Amino acid sequence: MPSISQKGIQMPESPIRKLVPYAENAKKRGVKVFHLNIGQPDIKTPQVALDAVKNNSIETLSYARSEGSEVYRTKLANYYTNHNINVTANNIVATTGGSEALLFTIGSITDPGDEIIIPEPFYANYNGFSTASGVTVVPVISKIEDNFALPKIEDFEKLITKNTKAILICNPGNPTGYLYSKEEIEKLKQIVLKHDLFLIADEVYREFAYDGLQHTSVLSLDGLAQNAIVIDSVSKRYSMCGARIGCIVSKNQEFIKTAIKFAQARLSPPTYALIASEAALETPQSYFDDVKAEYVDRRNTLVTELEKIEGVKVAKPKGAFYCVAELPVADTDDFAKWLLEDFDFNNETVMVAPASGFYSTKGEGKNQIRMAYVLNKSDLIRSVAILKEALKKYSN
Secondary structure, X not given: OOOOOHHHHHOOOOOOOOOHHHHHHHHHOOOEEEEOOOOOOOOOOOHHHHHHHHOOOOOOOOOOOOOOOHHHHHHHHHHHHOOOOOOOHHHEEEEOHHHHHHHHHHHHHOOOOOEEEEEEOOOOHHHHHHHHOOOEEEEEEOOHHHOOOOOOHHHHHOOOOOOEEEEEEEOXXXXXXXXXXXXXXXXXXXXXXXXXXXXEEEOOOOOOEOOOOOXXXXXXXXXXXXXXXXXXXXXXXXXXXXXXXXXXXXXXXXHHHHHHHHHHHOOOOOXXXXXXXXXXXXXXXXXXXXXXXXXXXXXXXXXXXXXXXXXXXXXXXXXXXXXXXXXXOOOHHHHHHHHHHOOOOOOEEEEOEEHHHHOOOOOOOOOEEEEEOOOOHHHHHHHHHHHHHHHXXXXX
Protein backbone atom coordinates (compact mmCIF):
# COMPACT_ATOMS: atom_id res chain seq x y z
CA MET A 1 0.00 0.00 0.00
CA PRO A 2 1.46 3.44 -0.94
CA SER A 3 2.48 5.49 2.09
CA ILE A 4 1.41 8.97 3.14
CA SER A 5 4.12 11.61 3.51
CA GLN A 6 5.54 12.40 6.94
CA LYS A 7 4.56 15.99 6.27
CA GLY A 8 0.97 14.89 5.71
CA ILE A 9 0.99 12.82 8.89
CA GLN A 10 2.37 15.75 10.87
CA MET A 11 -0.23 18.24 9.53
CA PRO A 12 -2.30 19.26 12.58
CA GLU A 13 -6.08 19.05 12.66
CA SER A 14 -7.94 22.32 13.01
CA PRO A 15 -9.04 22.80 16.64
CA ILE A 16 -11.88 24.89 15.21
CA ARG A 17 -13.18 22.46 12.60
CA LYS A 18 -12.34 19.00 13.96
CA LEU A 19 -15.46 18.96 16.15
CA VAL A 20 -17.84 19.75 13.27
CA PRO A 21 -19.04 16.12 12.85
CA TYR A 22 -20.05 16.04 16.54
CA ALA A 23 -21.94 19.31 16.13
CA GLU A 24 -23.74 17.98 13.05
CA ASN A 25 -24.74 14.82 14.93
CA ALA A 26 -26.06 16.94 17.81
CA LYS A 27 -28.21 18.91 15.38
CA LYS A 28 -29.53 15.66 13.87
CA ARG A 29 -30.65 14.70 17.39
CA GLY A 30 -32.62 17.96 17.53
CA VAL A 31 -30.19 19.81 19.82
CA LYS A 32 -29.65 23.50 19.09
CA VAL A 33 -25.94 24.36 18.94
CA PHE A 34 -24.68 27.86 19.71
CA HIS A 35 -21.50 28.32 17.68
CA LEU A 36 -18.79 30.10 19.68
CA ASN A 37 -16.12 28.06 17.96
CA ILE A 38 -15.42 29.91 14.72
CA GLY A 39 -14.79 33.51 13.68
CA GLN A 40 -17.64 33.68 11.19
CA PRO A 41 -19.29 37.05 11.86
CA ASP A 42 -23.06 37.40 11.63
CA ILE A 43 -22.53 41.03 10.59
CA LYS A 44 -23.96 41.79 7.14
CA THR A 45 -21.52 42.13 4.24
CA PRO A 46 -21.52 45.71 2.86
CA GLN A 47 -24.25 45.97 0.24
CA VAL A 48 -21.89 47.77 -2.14
CA ALA A 49 -19.76 44.61 -2.39
CA LEU A 50 -22.72 42.30 -2.97
CA ASP A 51 -24.19 44.65 -5.60
CA ALA A 52 -20.90 44.80 -7.50
CA VAL A 53 -21.16 41.06 -8.16
CA LYS A 54 -24.94 40.94 -8.58
CA ASN A 55 -25.06 43.78 -11.11
CA ASN A 56 -21.96 42.82 -13.07
CA SER A 57 -22.36 42.21 -16.80
CA ILE A 58 -19.34 39.93 -17.35
CA GLU A 59 -19.86 37.57 -20.30
CA THR A 60 -16.58 35.66 -20.07
CA LEU A 61 -15.29 34.95 -16.57
CA SER A 62 -11.58 35.20 -17.29
CA TYR A 63 -8.43 34.86 -15.20
CA ALA A 64 -7.51 37.82 -13.06
CA ARG A 65 -3.95 39.12 -12.96
CA SER A 66 -1.82 36.95 -10.68
CA GLU A 67 -1.09 39.76 -8.21
CA GLY A 68 -4.52 41.39 -8.60
CA SER A 69 -5.38 44.22 -10.99
CA GLU A 70 -3.42 47.46 -10.79
CA VAL A 71 -6.70 49.32 -10.20
CA TYR A 72 -7.54 47.15 -7.17
CA ARG A 73 -4.03 47.35 -5.73
CA THR A 74 -3.96 51.13 -6.21
CA LYS A 75 -7.25 51.47 -4.33
CA LEU A 76 -5.85 49.19 -1.62
CA ALA A 77 -2.76 51.39 -1.38
CA ASN A 78 -5.05 54.40 -0.83
CA TYR A 79 -6.84 52.49 1.93
CA TYR A 80 -3.49 51.82 3.64
CA THR A 81 -2.42 55.45 3.26
CA ASN A 82 -5.53 56.39 5.24
CA HIS A 83 -4.23 54.09 7.99
CA ASN A 84 -0.77 55.69 8.17
CA ILE A 85 0.77 53.00 5.93
CA ASN A 86 2.43 54.62 2.93
CA VAL A 87 2.65 52.02 0.16
CA THR A 88 1.94 51.81 -3.57
CA ALA A 89 0.30 49.18 -5.77
CA ASN A 90 3.77 47.69 -6.38
CA ASN A 91 4.03 46.81 -2.67
CA ILE A 92 0.88 44.64 -2.77
CA VAL A 93 0.11 41.11 -3.97
CA ALA A 94 -3.54 40.00 -3.90
CA THR A 95 -4.01 36.43 -2.67
CA THR A 96 -6.73 33.84 -2.20
CA GLY A 97 -7.42 34.77 1.41
CA GLY A 98 -5.02 35.64 4.20
CA SER A 99 -4.17 31.93 4.35
CA GLU A 100 -2.56 31.96 0.93
CA ALA A 101 -0.80 35.20 1.83
CA LEU A 102 0.83 33.38 4.75
CA LEU A 103 1.75 30.37 2.62
CA PHE A 104 3.35 32.59 -0.04
CA THR A 105 5.19 34.55 2.65
CA ILE A 106 6.58 31.49 4.39
CA GLY A 107 7.49 29.99 1.02
CA SER A 108 9.29 33.18 -0.02
CA ILE A 109 11.44 33.70 3.09
CA THR A 110 12.18 30.21 4.45
CA ASP A 111 13.74 26.92 3.43
CA PRO A 112 12.99 23.52 5.02
CA GLY A 113 14.53 23.42 8.49
CA ASP A 114 14.25 27.15 9.06
CA GLU A 115 12.45 28.55 12.12
CA ILE A 116 9.80 31.18 12.80
CA ILE A 117 9.25 32.50 16.34
CA ILE A 118 5.60 33.07 17.26
CA PRO A 119 4.07 34.22 20.56
CA GLU A 120 1.56 31.59 21.62
CA PRO A 121 -1.33 30.97 21.78
CA PHE A 122 -1.56 31.77 18.08
CA TYR A 123 -3.89 31.24 15.11
CA ALA A 124 -3.93 27.46 14.76
CA ASN A 125 -3.24 27.39 11.03
CA TYR A 126 0.21 28.93 11.57
CA ASN A 127 1.17 25.40 12.64
CA GLY A 128 -0.32 23.95 9.46
CA PHE A 129 1.26 26.49 7.11
CA SER A 130 4.67 25.94 8.72
CA THR A 131 4.36 22.16 8.56
CA ALA A 132 3.39 22.37 4.88
CA SER A 133 6.58 24.36 4.22
CA GLY A 134 8.88 22.17 6.33
CA VAL A 135 9.43 25.04 8.75
CA THR A 136 9.67 24.77 12.54
CA VAL A 137 7.48 26.97 14.74
CA VAL A 138 9.41 28.11 17.80
CA PRO A 139 6.87 29.29 20.40
CA VAL A 140 7.35 31.95 23.03
CA ILE A 141 4.60 31.67 25.61
CA SER A 142 2.36 34.55 26.64
CA LYS A 143 0.23 34.14 29.75
CA ILE A 144 -3.45 34.62 30.52
CA GLU A 145 -2.35 36.25 33.80
CA ASP A 146 -0.78 39.04 31.70
CA ASN A 147 -3.81 39.23 29.39
CA PHE A 148 -1.53 37.63 26.74
CA ALA A 149 0.71 40.70 26.42
CA LEU A 150 3.93 40.48 24.40
CA PRO A 151 6.44 38.20 26.20
CA LYS A 152 9.70 39.78 27.33
CA ILE A 153 12.09 40.56 24.48
CA GLU A 154 14.73 38.52 26.34
CA ASP A 155 12.45 35.49 25.90
CA PHE A 156 12.54 36.05 22.12
CA GLU A 157 16.29 36.62 22.07
CA LYS A 158 16.98 33.33 23.83
CA LEU A 159 15.22 31.48 21.01
CA ILE A 160 17.00 33.08 18.03
CA THR A 161 19.37 30.72 16.19
CA LYS A 162 21.12 30.69 12.80
CA ASN A 163 17.93 29.09 11.42
CA THR A 164 15.58 31.84 12.62
CA LYS A 165 14.11 33.75 9.69
CA ALA A 166 11.19 35.68 11.16
CA ILE A 167 9.01 36.65 14.07
CA LEU A 168 5.29 36.33 13.34
CA ILE A 169 2.58 38.14 15.30
CA CYS A 170 -1.18 38.52 14.92
CA ASN A 171 -2.32 42.02 15.86
CA PRO A 172 -5.01 42.24 17.19
CA GLY A 173 -4.63 38.61 18.12
CA ASN A 174 -6.50 35.47 17.25
CA PRO A 175 -7.25 33.67 19.60
CA THR A 176 -6.52 36.12 22.42
CA GLY A 177 -7.95 39.43 21.21
CA TYR A 178 -4.81 41.12 22.55
CA LEU A 179 -3.82 44.40 20.86
CA TYR A 180 -0.07 45.07 20.84
CA SER A 181 0.84 48.62 21.83
CA LYS A 182 3.15 50.84 19.78
CA GLU A 183 5.81 50.30 22.47
CA GLU A 184 5.58 46.53 22.05
CA ILE A 185 5.83 46.81 18.25
CA GLU A 186 8.87 49.08 18.68
CA LYS A 187 10.54 46.40 20.84
CA LEU A 188 9.98 43.84 18.10
CA LYS A 189 11.39 46.29 15.55
CA GLN A 190 14.62 46.57 17.51
CA ILE A 191 15.12 42.83 17.80
CA VAL A 192 14.43 42.05 14.11
CA LEU A 193 16.81 44.81 13.03
CA LYS A 194 19.47 43.57 15.45
CA HIS A 195 19.26 39.99 14.14
CA ASP A 196 18.32 40.81 10.51
CA LEU A 197 14.97 39.00 10.61
CA PHE A 198 11.60 39.54 8.97
CA LEU A 199 8.73 40.80 11.13
CA ILE A 200 5.47 39.36 9.78
CA ALA A 201 2.28 40.90 11.12
CA ASP A 202 -1.10 39.32 10.49
CA GLU A 203 -3.26 42.45 10.65
CA VAL A 204 -6.59 41.13 9.39
CA TYR A 205 -8.41 42.50 12.48
CA ARG A 206 -6.92 46.02 12.13
CA GLU A 207 -10.33 47.73 12.24
CA PHE A 208 -11.33 46.05 15.49
CA ALA A 209 -9.40 47.95 18.19
CA TYR A 210 -11.40 48.90 21.28
CA ASP A 211 -11.41 51.13 24.36
CA GLY A 212 -9.96 54.11 22.49
CA LEU A 213 -6.78 52.17 21.66
CA GLN A 214 -5.08 52.59 18.29
CA HIS A 215 -3.72 49.81 16.08
CA THR A 216 -0.04 50.15 15.15
CA SER A 217 0.98 48.53 11.87
CA VAL A 218 4.53 47.24 11.47
CA LEU A 219 4.54 49.10 8.14
CA SER A 220 3.96 52.43 9.88
CA LEU A 221 7.33 52.33 11.68
CA ASP A 222 10.38 54.10 10.24
CA GLY A 223 13.45 52.02 9.46
CA LEU A 224 11.62 48.72 9.00
CA ALA A 225 10.95 48.86 5.25
CA GLN A 226 13.09 45.82 4.35
CA ASN A 227 11.96 43.69 7.30
CA ALA A 228 8.20 44.26 7.63
CA ILE A 229 5.56 42.10 5.95
CA VAL A 230 1.83 42.54 6.50
CA ILE A 231 -0.74 39.80 5.95
CA ASP A 232 -4.24 41.10 5.32
CA SER A 233 -7.70 39.95 4.26
CA VAL A 234 -11.21 41.18 3.48
CA SER A 235 -12.76 38.30 5.44
CA LYS A 236 -13.28 39.91 8.84
CA ARG A 237 -13.09 43.61 7.89
CA TYR A 238 -16.11 43.40 5.60
CA SER A 239 -17.64 40.17 6.90
CA MET A 240 -16.69 38.53 3.59
CA CYS A 241 -15.13 35.25 4.76
CA GLY A 242 -16.42 33.40 1.69
CA ALA A 243 -14.80 35.79 -0.78
CA ARG A 244 -11.34 34.37 -0.02
CA ILE A 245 -9.40 37.49 -0.91
CA GLY A 246 -6.35 38.62 1.03
CA CYS A 247 -3.04 40.26 0.28
CA ILE A 248 0.63 40.58 1.16
CA VAL A 249 1.98 44.09 1.72
CA SER A 250 5.69 44.89 1.94
CA LYS A 251 8.17 47.56 0.86
CA ASN A 252 10.82 44.87 0.35
CA GLN A 253 10.71 44.56 -3.45
CA GLU A 254 12.85 41.42 -3.61
CA PHE A 255 10.34 39.71 -1.32
CA ILE A 256 7.37 40.99 -3.37
CA LYS A 257 8.94 39.76 -6.64
CA THR A 258 9.42 36.34 -5.05
CA ALA A 259 5.83 36.22 -3.73
CA ILE A 260 4.55 37.07 -7.24
CA LYS A 261 6.26 33.91 -8.55
CA PHE A 262 4.19 31.88 -6.08
CA ALA A 263 1.11 33.86 -7.19
CA GLN A 264 1.82 33.07 -10.84
CA ALA A 265 2.16 29.36 -10.04
CA ARG A 266 -1.44 29.25 -8.79
CA LEU A 267 -2.53 31.51 -11.70
CA SER A 268 -4.88 34.02 -10.05
CA PRO A 269 -7.26 34.83 -7.23
CA PRO A 270 -11.01 34.46 -8.06
CA THR A 271 -12.32 37.20 -10.36
CA TYR A 272 -15.77 37.74 -8.86
CA ALA A 273 -14.30 37.88 -5.37
CA LEU A 274 -11.82 40.54 -6.51
CA ILE A 275 -14.72 42.57 -7.94
CA ALA A 276 -16.53 42.36 -4.58
CA SER A 277 -13.36 43.24 -2.66
CA GLU A 278 -12.65 46.28 -4.83
CA ALA A 279 -16.20 47.53 -4.32
CA ALA A 280 -15.95 46.89 -0.57
CA LEU A 281 -13.26 49.59 -0.38
CA GLU A 282 -16.09 52.10 -0.89
CA THR A 283 -17.67 51.03 2.43
CA PRO A 284 -18.35 54.16 4.54
CA GLN A 285 -16.69 54.69 7.92
CA SER A 286 -20.12 54.56 9.57
CA TYR A 287 -20.23 50.82 8.80
CA PHE A 288 -17.06 50.23 10.84
CA ASP A 289 -18.20 52.54 13.63
CA ASP A 290 -21.42 50.53 13.99
CA VAL A 291 -19.62 47.18 13.80
CA LYS A 292 -17.04 48.21 16.41
CA ALA A 293 -19.75 49.41 18.79
CA GLU A 294 -21.57 46.11 18.35
CA TYR A 295 -18.46 44.03 19.07
CA VAL A 296 -17.56 46.09 22.14
CA ASP A 297 -21.07 45.49 23.46
CA ARG A 298 -20.77 41.77 22.79
CA ARG A 299 -17.31 41.57 24.33
CA ASN A 300 -18.49 43.29 27.49
CA THR A 301 -21.48 40.96 27.68
CA LEU A 302 -19.43 37.79 27.20
CA VAL A 303 -16.67 38.76 29.66
CA THR A 304 -19.17 39.92 32.30
CA GLU A 305 -21.18 36.70 32.07
CA LEU A 306 -18.08 34.47 32.12
CA GLU A 307 -16.70 36.22 35.19
CA LYS A 308 -19.86 35.24 37.08
CA ILE A 309 -18.93 31.54 36.81
CA GLU A 310 -16.88 30.27 39.74
CA GLY A 311 -13.49 28.91 38.74
CA VAL A 312 -13.41 30.59 35.30
CA LYS A 313 -10.57 32.98 34.46
CA VAL A 314 -10.98 35.21 31.42
CA ALA A 315 -8.63 37.49 29.49
CA LYS A 316 -10.28 40.74 28.40
CA PRO A 317 -9.75 41.28 24.66
CA LYS A 318 -8.75 44.72 23.37
CA GLY A 319 -9.40 43.88 19.72
CA ALA A 320 -10.63 41.30 17.18
CA PHE A 321 -13.64 39.26 18.40
CA TYR A 322 -12.16 36.37 20.35
CA CYS A 323 -11.82 35.62 24.01
CA VAL A 324 -9.72 32.98 25.80
CA ALA A 325 -11.06 31.59 29.07
CA GLU A 326 -9.52 29.15 31.52
CA LEU A 327 -12.02 26.58 32.80
CA PRO A 328 -11.98 24.40 35.92
CA VAL A 329 -11.51 21.26 33.81
CA ALA A 330 -8.40 19.21 33.05
CA ASP A 331 -8.92 18.72 29.32
CA THR A 332 -11.03 21.08 27.22
CA ASP A 333 -10.67 18.83 24.15
CA ASP A 334 -12.62 16.18 26.04
CA PHE A 335 -15.01 18.80 27.48
CA ALA A 336 -15.75 20.36 24.07
CA LYS A 337 -16.50 16.94 22.58
CA TRP A 338 -18.67 16.01 25.59
CA LEU A 339 -20.68 19.24 25.17
CA LEU A 340 -21.73 18.04 21.72
CA GLU A 341 -21.96 14.28 22.28
CA ASP A 342 -23.39 13.83 25.76
CA PHE A 343 -24.78 17.11 27.06
CA ASP A 344 -27.69 19.41 26.48
CA PHE A 345 -29.51 21.96 28.62
CA ASN A 346 -33.14 22.31 27.61
CA ASN A 347 -32.17 20.77 24.28
CA GLU A 348 -29.40 23.32 23.69
CA THR A 349 -25.61 23.20 23.86
CA VAL A 350 -22.56 25.24 22.86
CA MET A 351 -19.63 24.58 20.57
CA VAL A 352 -16.27 26.01 21.64
CA ALA A 353 -12.71 25.70 20.34
CA PRO A 354 -10.30 23.89 22.70
CA ALA A 355 -7.30 26.19 23.11
CA SER A 356 -4.61 23.49 23.09
CA GLY A 357 -4.79 23.62 19.28
CA PHE A 358 -3.63 27.24 19.42
CA TYR A 359 -0.37 26.24 21.13
CA SER A 360 2.57 24.28 19.74
CA THR A 361 4.06 23.67 23.19
CA LYS A 362 2.83 20.26 24.29
CA GLY A 363 0.52 20.39 27.30
CA GLU A 364 -0.15 24.13 27.13
CA GLY A 365 -3.71 25.45 26.96
CA LYS A 366 -5.29 22.15 28.01
CA ASN A 367 -7.70 23.91 30.39
CA GLN A 368 -8.48 26.83 28.06
CA ILE A 369 -11.04 27.49 25.34
CA ARG A 370 -11.39 30.15 22.68
CA MET A 371 -14.79 31.72 22.12
CA ALA A 372 -15.74 33.98 19.24
CA TYR A 373 -18.28 36.63 20.20
CA VAL A 374 -19.89 36.64 16.77
CA LEU A 375 -23.41 36.00 18.13
CA ASN A 376 -25.94 38.61 19.28
CA LYS A 377 -26.04 39.56 22.98
CA SER A 378 -29.03 37.42 23.95
CA ASP A 379 -27.43 34.35 22.33
CA LEU A 380 -24.16 35.07 24.13
CA ILE A 381 -25.93 35.31 27.50
CA ARG A 382 -27.78 32.07 26.75
CA SER A 383 -24.55 30.37 25.65
CA VAL A 384 -22.73 31.24 28.88
CA ALA A 385 -25.72 30.06 30.94
CA ILE A 386 -25.51 26.71 29.10
CA LEU A 387 -21.74 26.61 29.69
CA LYS A 388 -22.27 27.22 33.40
CA GLU A 389 -24.69 24.28 33.66
CA ALA A 390 -22.36 22.12 31.61
CA LEU A 391 -19.41 22.81 33.94
CA LYS A 392 -21.53 21.81 36.95
CA LYS A 393 -22.58 18.55 35.35
CA TYR A 394 -19.15 17.77 33.86
CA SER A 395 -17.38 18.19 37.20
CA ASN A 396 -19.79 15.70 38.77
